[in-house]
Amino acid sequence: MDSRQDGRRVRGDVGFTMIELLVGMVIVGALAAMSTSGWTRYQRTVEHRGSAQELVSTLRNAQQRALAEATSYCVAFDVTSRSYELFRSACGAAGNGETGRTQSPRIGLVSPDFQQTDGSTAPRVTFTARGSASKGTVLVTRENSAMQYVVTVEGLTGRVSLAG
Numbered sequence: 001m002d003s004r005q006d007g008r009r010v011r012g013d014v015g016f017t018m019i020e021l022l023v024g025m026v027i028v029g030a031l032a033a034m035s036t037s038g039w040t041r042y043q044r045t046v047e048h049r050g051s052a053q054e055l056v057s058t059l060r061n062a063q064q065r066a067l068a069e070a071t072s073y074c075v076a077f078d079v080t081s082r083s084y085e086l087f088r089s090a091c092g093a094a095g096n097g098e099t100g101r102t103q104s105p106r107i108g109l110v111s112p113d114f115q116q117t118d119g120s121t122a123p124r125v126t127f128t129a130r131g132s133a134s135k136g137t138v139l140v141t142r143e144n145s146a147m148q149y150v151v152t153v154e155g156l157t158g159r160v161s162l163a164g
Helices: 018-069
Strands: 073-078 083-088 097-101 107-115 124-127 136-142 148-153 160-163
Touching (some): 018 073, 018 107, 073 107
């Protein structure tokens, strides 16, 4: 006769012991802690790449607008505030600026260096109505990371590319 039918229980059929529950909770906690640190690292990497791609998009947009509107567009970089500003016509033209910022205070813009028409270099790139641009590069970096993205603008064609 089955021991369950007459109301008695078998000792091994009572459930989990406190030790088994604690061991299970420790294992789940350790797995959660490991996955959280991996998720944070992944999130910062995506944030870094997103900032670089947003900058490339802004530069390509400036190039296309310069061609479509038959006027020059300028993107000026400010390294200290980690920002850039898009201007219709010359950099610094009053009332023509559209500001863009990196997505996070952990992301930085380093060494914006573009060749100007007079042969000097400056932290700004100008896209002309005929399709050319100020040749140069800007680095998009992230604190506590050796990874950096290089945004390059070609002078003759105004082509904008991202490497990293």
